[in-house]
Amino acid sequence: xxxxxxxxxxxAVIAGFTRTATAAENGKKTKxxxxxxxxxxxxxxxxxxxxxxxxxxxxxxxxLDGWSHVWVFWWFDRNDxxxxxxxxxxHPRGNRNNPLSGVFATRSPAxxxxxxxxxxxxxxxxxxxVELEKIDAFDGTPVLDLKPYxxxxxxxxxxxxDWLKK
Amino acid sequence: xxxxxxxxxxxAVIAGFTRTATAAENGKKTKxxxxxxxxxxxxxxxxxxxxxxxxxxxxxxxxLDGWSHVWVFWWFDRNDxxxxxxxxxxHPRGNRNNPLSGVFATRSPAxxxxxxxxxxxxxxxxxxxVELEKIDAFDGTPVLDLKPYxxxxxxxxxxxxDWLKK
Numbered sequence: 023x024x025x026x027x028x029x030x031x032x033x034a035v036i037a038g039f040t041r042t043a044t045a046a047e048n049g050k051k052t053k054x055x056x057x058x059x060x061x062x063x064x065x066x067x068x069x070x071x072x073x074x075x076x077x078x079x080x081x082x083x084x085x086l087d088g089w090s091h092v093w094v095f096w097w098f099d100r101n102d103x104x105x106x107x108x109x110x111x112x113h114p115r116g117n118r119n120n121p122l123s124g125v126f127a128t129r130s131p132a133x134x135x136x137x138x139x140x141x142x143x144x145x146x147x148x149x150x151x152v153e154l155e156k157i158d159a160f161d162g163t164p165v166l167d168l169k170p171y172x173x174x175x176x177x178x179x180x181x182x183x184d185w186l187k188k
Numbered sequence: 189x190x191x192x193x194x195x196x197x198x199x200a201v202i203a204g205f206t207r208t209a210t211a212a213e214n215g216k217k218t219k220x221x222x223x224x225x226x227x228x229x230x231x232x233x234x235x236x237x238x239x240x241x242x243x244x245x246x247x248x249x250x251x252l253d254g255w256s257h258v259w260v261f262w263w264f265d266r267n268d269x270x271x272x273x274x275x276x277x278x279h280p281r282g283n284r285n286n287p288l289s290g291v292f293a294t295r296s297p298a299x300x301x302x303x304x305x306x307x308x309x310x311x312x313x314x315x316x317x318v319e320l321e322k323i324d325a326f327d328g329t330p331v332l333d334l335k336p337y338x339x340x341x342x343x344x345x346x347x348x349x350d351w352l353k354k
Contacts, residue, residue, distance in 0.1 A: 059301065126333070178257045181255070
């Protein structure tokens with residue numbers, strides 16, 4: 023009986039520890055989460071801007087050379103902290119003269135999900151390397167996805183707030 | 189001694205089980221992964237299309253009503269299987285007459301990271317609910333992020349492949 027109690031206690035301690043670790047990994051969220059695996063990396067060197075796509079997913083580039091522009095989805099990896107991901111409102115462009123705005127109304131790099139989006143002009147594609155005209159991401163930034171830019175689907179006659187026009 | 193062995197064995201069994209579960213959760217990837225927490229849900233009901241944003245992140249909507257159009261980032265949740273996420277090439281629009289293309293050269297819903305992107309016209313915003321003109325996502329789809337559409341930054345004079353023009 024004593025042995026059984028010890029075994030159960032040992033099991034309970036470890037199970038308890040494991041539950042704690044899992045809760046921490048999940049950031050205390052009980053809701054469903056989704057997982058992103060980077061597909062490549064931004065490389066800025068020698069005056070060139072390139073996306074170096076992981077070789078195992080490089081077959082997914084087939085035919086991208088038929089398009090002039092691509093949406094690059096990347097991760098604001100320098101902001102991947104609980105504090106930055108809890109940021110809900112900012113002054114756009116860090117300028118306190120701009121009205122306090124929700125991050126969903128700005129392109130702030132601090133936001134709940136750190137997905138960044140940039141429309142880029144393709145210069146060339148060779149094997150697993152896509153050379154771009156430019157991108158507003160740092161060297162070494164993880165890349166998440168590429169999608170071709172479709173003019174009719176991806177553009178609109180739009181209005182914007184006054185602070186953007188300054 | 190016997191008690192100690194039993195306790196260690198019980199601990200080892202539970203720890204072993206936990207390790208297996210964690211390896212499975214990580215999909216056998218050793219590379220860095222990133223985590224997305226949905227910020228809301230697509231709701232299609234009564235002829236209306238709405239994004240119902242989680243109340244805890246609703247302050248991030250402040251000022252979105254100053255923009256006419258918003259990028260909605262959502263998750264292709266019906267494709268969240270290892271097989272669909274391993275899809276690297278497809279015939280666009282499921283039409284075998286279209287040339288085999290890499291998923292990064294199409295908007296295929298089967299791709300390594302299941303991020304979907306739709307440009308939407310905003311009808312109204314009330315509290316945590318954003319009414320849209322329309323969106324090509326199912327009712328109940330998880331929403332990941334919202335970003336305002338900035339005409340100069342988000343549009344380009346672009347060329348597209350022949351199969352798209354048909």
